[in-house]
Amino acid sequence: MEFWKSIWGLLRRRHVGPPVLVLAVLVAAVTFLLVPTHYVSKAFMVLATPAGGGTLSLDPSKPTGLTNPLLNFNDGLKTTTGILMQAVNTPEEMDALGAGPKNSTTVVINDGATSPDLLSSSQNGPFIYIEGDSTTPAAASGVVLKAQQRIRAELVSRQEALNAPKSTFLTMVDVVPPTTPVIKMTTKIQLTGVALVLVLLLGLGGAYARDRMRESRRLRAPDNVAELTSSPGELDPPTLRIARAKDKAVLTVRGDAFSGTLGDDTPHETV
DSSP states (O other): HHHHHHHHHHHHHHTHHHHHHHHHHHHHHHHHHHHHOOOEEEEEEEOOOTTTTTTOOSSSSSSOOOOOOOGGOOOOHHHHHHHHHHHHTTTTHHHHHTTTTSSSSSEEESTTTTTTTHHHHHHOEEEEEEEEESSSSHEEEEEHHHHHHHHHHHHHHHOOOOOOOOGGOOOOEEEEEOEEEEEEEEEEEEHHHHHHHHHHHHHHHHHHHHHHHHHHHHHHOSSSGGOSSGGGGGOOOHHHHHHHHHHHHHHHHHHHHHHHHTOOOOOOOOO
């Protein structure tokens, strides 16, 4: 409680509180201006089977029946989406998309577990969620489009490598096409808040520490020359002068007392 009273007292001081507050606001404003604005674009896709299903009849006269792809989801499709996500999340693939660690653009490719709006849906189907983040709207939407194209190309190449019949090829269907990039202020606001709080803490903390040091020196200051160290070389001149002044004042008062007793009007002083 004493600490917060001291901080409040510092804030009310004209030479401490207002300058620290102004400096904190200025640093926060500069941080807000310097941190680049980010834009986010999203897309949501689902892996679907063809209408003819995943098998091809060997007898042309007895073709397989047609099914509704939206009614034909199974665990095999979720396995395939897992393979695709692992394939495009490698460092090499991220560099090819322009979202490497040295770039200002990032892309997230998963089953939607990082999106609160899609968290429940991602547990029930073969979905792929893409989120692009960059400092320009064009770069944010561009990395999403590149990721979609890369996933579709990876899906086709893997099916061709396994010699799957083309009529049974799986396809990626857009559930939510790439959205218009929107401004993301989270990082900008967080860094601005950190700068504001940090300057306030440093400014008030420094003022508080300075006051405590002054108080500590005042309490440790000797009251008279007798309490000073015997080595004059170790004495601080201002401290020595203060102690001598205190001794002089004490002896002056005593001299006045003696003069009243002896009838002498001249005060006795000893330096």
